[in-house]
Amino acid sequence: MPEITKSYExxxxxxxxxxxxxxxxxxxxxxxxxxxxxSIVIPPPNVTGVLTMGHVLNNTIQDILIRRARLEGCSTxxxxxxxxxGIATQTVVERELRKQKKTRHDFGREKFVEKVWEWxxxxxxxxxxxxxxxGASCDWDRTAFTMDPGYSKRVLHVxxxxxxxxxxxxxxxxxxxxxxxxxxxxxxxxxxxxxxxxLYRVRYELVDQPGRFIEVKTTRPETIPGDVAIAVHPDxxxxxxxxxxxxxxxIGPAAExxxxxxxxxxxxxxxxxxKITPAHDKVDYEIGLRHKLPVIDVLKPNGVLNELAGPxxxxxERFAGRKQxxxxxxxxxxxxxxxAYSNNVGFSERADVPIExxxxxxxxxxxxxxxxxxxxxxxxxxxxxxxxxxxxxLHWLENIQDWCISRQLWWGHRIPVWYRKxxxxxxxxNWHVSVDGPADPQNWEQEExxxxxxxxxxxxxxxxxxxxxxAEMKQAGFDYFYPTSTLVTGPDIIFFWVARMIMAGLExxxxxxxxxxxxxxxxxxxxxxxxxQQGRKMSKSLGNSPDPLDLIAKYGADGLRFGIISIAPxxxxxxxxxxxxxxxxxxxNKLWNAxxxxxxxxxxxxxxxxATIMARLEPAKFDADDHAILDRLFATxxxxxxCFSAFEFSAAVxxxxxxxxxxxCDWYVEVSKAKMQAADTKANCLAIQDLVLRQxxxxxxxxxxxxxxxxxxxxxxxxxxxxxQDARLDNASxxxxxxxxRGLVLDRSQIEAVESLKVFMSQARALKAEHNLASRRDVKxxxxxxxxxxxxxxxxxxxxxxxxGAAEITRRTSxxxxxxxxTPLGTLYLDLASTVDVAAEKxxxxxxxxxxxxxxAGTEARLGxxxxxxKAPPAVIEGARKQLAEQQAKRTELxxxxxxxx
RNA sequence: GGACCUUUAGCUCAGUUGGUUAGAGCGUUUCCUUGACAUGGAAAAGGUCACUGGUUCGAGUCCAGUAAGGUCCACCA
Numbered sequence: 001m002p003e004i005t006k007s008y009e010x011x012x013x014x015x016x017x018x019x020x021x022x023x024x025x026x027x028x029x030x031x032x033x034x035x036x037x038x039s040i041v042i043p044p045p046n047v048t049g050v051l052t053m054g055h056v057l058n059n060t061i062q063d064i065l066i067r068r069a070r071l072e073g074c075s076t077x078x079x080x081x082x083x084x085x086g087i088a089t090q091t092v093v094e095r096e097l098r099k100q101k102k103t104r105h106d107f108g109r110e111k112f113v114e115k116v117w118e119w120x121x122x123x124x125x126x127x128x129x130x131x132x133x134x135g136a137s138c139d140w141d142r143t144a145f146t147m148d149p150g151y152s153k154r155v156l157h158v159x160x161x162x163x164x165x166x167x168x169x170x171x172x173x174x175x176x177x178x179x180x181x182x183x184x185x186x187x188x189x190x191x192x193x194x195x196x197x198x199l200y201r202v203r204y205e206l207v208d209q210p211g212r213f214i215e216v217k218t219t220r221p222e223t224i225p226g227d228v229a230i231a232v233h234p235d236x237x238x239x240x241x242x243x244x245x246x247x248x249x250x251i252g253p254a255a256e257x258x259x260x261x262x263x264x265x266x267x268x269x270x271x272x273x274x275k276i277t278p279a280h281d282k283v284d285y286e287i288g289l290r291h292k293l294p295v296i297d298v299l300k301p302n303g304v305l306n307e308l309a310g311p312x313x314x315x316x317e318r319f320a321g322r323k324q325x326x327x328x329x330x331x332x333x334x335x336x337x338x339x340a341y342s343n344n345v346g347f348s349e350r351a352d353v354p355i356e357x358x359x360x361x362x363x364x365x366x367x368x369x370x371x372x373x374x375x376x377x378x379x380x381x382x383x384x385x386x387x388x389x390x391x392x393x394l395h396w397l398e399n400i401q402d403w404c405i406s407r408q409l410w411w412g413h414r415i416p417v418w419y420r421k422x423x424x425x426x427x428x429x430n431w432h433v434s435v436d437g438p439a440d441p442q443n444w445e446q447e448e449x450x451x452x453x454x455x456x457x458x459x460x461x462x463x464x465x466x467x468x469x470x471a472e473m474k475q476a477g478f479d480y481f482y483p484t485s486t487l488v489t490g491p492d493i494i495f496f497w498v499a500r501m502i503m504a505g506l507e508x509x510x511x512x513x514x515x516x517x518x519x520x521x522x523x524x525x526x527x528x529x530x531x532x533q534q535g536r537k538m539s540k541s542l543g544n545s546p547d548p549l550d551l552i553a554k555y556g557a558d559g560l561r562f563g564i565i566s567i568a569p570x571x572x573x574x575x576x577x578x579x580x581x582x583x584x585x586x587x588x589n590k591l592w593n594a595x596x597x598x599x600x601x602x603x604x605x606x607x608x609x610x611a612t613i614m615a616r617l618e619p620a621k622f623d624a625d626d627h628a629i630l631d632r633l634f635a636t637x638x639x640x641x642x643c644f645s646a647f648e649f650s651a652a653v654x655x656x657x658x659x660x661x662x663x664x665c666d667w668y669v670e671v672s673k674a675k676m677q678a679a680d681t682k683a684n685c686l687a688i689q690d691l692v693l694r695q696x697x698x699x700x701x702x703x704x705x706x707x708x709x710x711x712x713x714x715x716x717x718x719x720x721x722x723x724x725q726d727a728r729l730d731n732a733s734x735x736x737x738x739x740x741x742r743g744l745v746l747d748r749s750q751i752e753a754v755e756s757l758k759v760f761m762s763q764a765r766a767l768k769a770e771h772n773l774a775s776r777r778d779v780k781x782x783x784x785x786x787x788x789x790x791x792x793x794x795x796x797x798x799x800x801x802x803x804x805g806a807a808e809i810t811r812r813t814s815x816x817x818x819x820x821x822x823t824p825l826g827t828l829y830l831d832l833a834s835t836v837d838v839a840a841e842k843x844x845x846x847x848x849x850x851x852x853x854x855x856x857a858g859t860e861a862r863l864g865x866x867x868x869x870x871k872a873p874p875a876v877i878e879g880a881r882k883q884l885a886e887q888q889a890k891r892t893e894l895x896x897x898x899x900x901x902x
Numbered sequence: 903g904g905a906c907c908u909u910u911a912g913c914u915c916a917g918u919u920g921g922u923u924a925g926a927g928c929g930u931u932u933c934c935u936u937g938a939c940a941u942g943g944a945a946a947a948g949g950u951c952a953c954u955g956g957u958u959c960g961a962g963u964c965c966a967g968u969a970a971g972g973u974c975c976a977c978c979a
Contacts, residue, residue: 007941192976199979218979266978274979283977343979357977388906392974395905399975491974533914535972566927567914572907573972577914579928586941597938646918654916654926669938762945769945774933805936805944855923862922867959876921876960883922 008592010556029077031477038069039077039481046085051130067702071729081144086453090411144464154463177358179303180351183408190346199341204247217270221325225252225309226298229276234261250334252310363406369506386571412450458500461520487521528573558704559585616687619744628754638732671799756824764804777805785826
């Protein structure tokens with residue numbers, strides 16, 4: 001067996017094992033009816049994406065779930081892939097073209113789309129390669145892409161089906177228009193941001209009463225040329241006499257526009273009068289419809305004012321136009337005043353510029369299965385973790401609006417609608433809607449728009465598994481793996497993705513079957529957002545996000561995974577802290593060296609299975625520490641189990657950390673050193689170490705897959721050619737059953753004795769340190785103890801001497817004048833009476849006495865409280881009494897020690 | 903305007919259904935290169951659990967309110 005080196009070198013080990021896993025197709029998801037399925041579909045990253053800390057967290061959690069399920073005996077399948085990300089990808093490629101001073105229009109649609117595909121093949125999907133570096137155990141043979149021919153066909157099929165079922169319609173409506181991307185956006189892609197601007201007070205002169213004005217307040221004077229009315233509230237007495245009269249539009253093409261009454265106007269705001277510009281405001285548009293007003297669009301799609309804005313403003317960009325309009329108003333004497341004003345403005349999520357409300361023809365989707373989607377979560381068929389996100393989800397569904405699914409882009413799924421050449425496009429008589437198009441294509445032209453990216457990714461959980469083609473579904477194991485088990489994602493895409501996937505699954509999968517068969521996943525785990533030290537979101541533009549690949553190079557993939565999980569509490573945002581990643585690396589090193597020590601301590605016995613290790617245990621030779629470490633091992637196994645069922649990964653990591661580092665390394669391995677020197681106890685002690693290490697590696701493997709695989713192999717736990725994932729993880733009760741079968745019953749009193757020994761040891765070291773003897777290993781101690789206390793000490797004496805760094809500990813009936821400490825195993829004296837600073841020792845003892853006296857007072861007060869004694873549960877009262885007795889005994893002993901010092 | 907989250911040691915965070923003297927990691931101080939590990943070991947210092955009330959025998963934990971910070975939703979020009 002190869003020797004374990006002094007320090008753990010992550011890089012080589014990681015490369016070696018990942019290659020071996022791929023070679024063996026260890027991550028292949030196979031249909032196996034004898035086992036339970038466990039499946040995850042990856043939230044497909046943008047094909048343009050590179051690995052961020054968010055991806056690290058998200059995918060580490062998915063990998064943890066998948067690997068744990070594998071160890072529990074499930075047949076697992078983690079489906080990877082990427083999203084074509086319409087706007088983002090098109091923008092990236094257009095940016096490349098701009099370097100060559102070209103635009104997509106220089107190429108034309110077909111050539112441009114070819115360019116995008118070229119780009120994708122060369123540079124797209126880097127992130128999937130990066131996920132391998134992280135250790136992600138995806139079934140790479142299933143890698144999907146939302147623009148794959150098969151996937152695309154399914155997207156179009158869904159469009160056609162929804163159209164047939166009456167959920168899709170075409171209509172001219174106000175949409176959120178991005179003047180940079182030149183496309184419509186859904187409401188979800190608009191981010192509201194407060195903007196500091198100006199509120200202009202503008203006056204409109206009445207046509208038949210020169211000199212009389214109506215004032216309105218507006219933030220957008222450049223749209224005044226598009227004004228078609230002034231609206232007031234019908235009950236507003238200030239304007240009762242002007243309703244129906246006309247005012248002059250102060251700038252732009254001269255026009256007389258009516259004063260109308262509409263209840264949508266807020267009497268309290270501003271002057272109570274509102275300018276109506278139906279082309280550039282959603283509310284205005286609705287008022288315009290009610291009053292049959294014309295629509296005057298003064299903006300070009302790119303946000304530049306057009307000729308309808310008048311000669312002065314024609315061709316001026318919208319923000320420059322705003323200032324210029326104000327000047328024109330001033331010149332016309334129509335600007336009353338202006339004031340600084342902050343209001344919320346919708347921004348395009350992608351381009352980060354204010355969107356324009358714009359009246360355009362678009363395709364809309366009325367969502368299917370809204371009520372059932374609510375029920376799925378409300379009734380617990382789908383469980384959100386943390387649960388509180390379900391409120392956000394339900395609230396959105398309560399107020400859901402139709403979804404604008406068409407985008408004026410070239411990169412994406414072109415909408416499968418054809419219009420009869422020369423026909424009126426708004427007349428459905430002239431439409432052909434099908435996946436494959438009309439039989440006589442020469443007579444038709446296809447819709448230019450493509451679908452919103454989310455209108456393809458909402459099918460991800462089933463379109464990646466061959467749906468709706470029976471043969472492909474069979475091959476993908478659809479029946480077996482759907483619904484998927486857990487979705488791991490961020491709460492920021494509850495609306496974009498999670499809710500829509502639920503509706504899509506309910507609408508399309510296994511129609512007529514019960515809801516639990518149609519939902520796309522059973523659990524949804526929402527991660528937090530990773531923030532920097534100042535609490536800011538990590539983002540490319542701020543440059544505050546470390547490159548995960550750098551972190552992998554520095555700390556190893558395992559170190560990164562362990563570190564990030566340890567700072568990621570459930571559902572809370574995460575303050576990134578590189579120290580914790582370093583802590584992850586250090587933990588790996590600790591694990592490595594503990595295994596190294598095991599290897600150096602003696603030949604491995606038969607480690608090939610749990611049973612063979614159990615067979616090597618010798619219950620008759622178990623001492624207190626042996627009982628205690630197995631007790632802690634079982635308890636930790638149980639705790640990790642609980643953490644997984646509660647999705648508390650950082651708690652699992654903490655439990656494993658403290659068990660392994662504190663209980664095993666700091667204590668058990670240390671006491672082992674004495675036991676392994678005795679031929680009689682050595683074999684049993686090594687068997688126990690082998691048992692602990694085996695179980696620990698299994699429990700840790702989902703979190704740190706590489707190093708555990710390496711150590712599993714080095715310590716001979718697996719047969720050659722097998723992986724740690726081929727083993728089964730026994731739970732705590734299975735472990736207990738196996739050990740019972742071996743005749744081992746853990747002894748509670750022995751386990752408690754170890755707790756006393758630990759306290760004793762700590763106090764002995766502290767006593768040495770207080771007298772500047774911490775580094776000495778030849779110190780002599782005396783102890784005054786009861787027979788029971790001494791019995792515990794005596795049986796563990798060899799270990800105790802070693803651990804305390806003592807030459808001897810001898811029992812005395814009384815000791816005078818030596819520094820002492822009261823321990824659970826008797827009073828311990830340092831044999832240095834002659835050199836001791838009596839005054840300092842008295843101060844120290846006095847301080848301890850004061851403390852215990854305070855505690856006694858507290859305990860007595862509680863027990864003296866009639867209400868406590870009569871109302872608290874007996875166990876609590878009993879505990880308090882026992883505690884009081886112990887405290888009093890300690891006080892008596894401290895007083896005696898003080899007295900003996902004079 | 904509505905909903906939600908957070909506030910515990912210098913820093914980042916645990917703290918399960920209320921129950922001994924509130925914990926961990928990092929950082930700090932002192933000591934230690936003893937044959938697994940200095941990516942380590944030992945000891946120690948460090949907290950009015952944001953604030954105010956309430957419920958209770960008992961509150962970091964439950965309730966109400968206040969303050970600060972954050973997130974999401976919402977068509978007031």
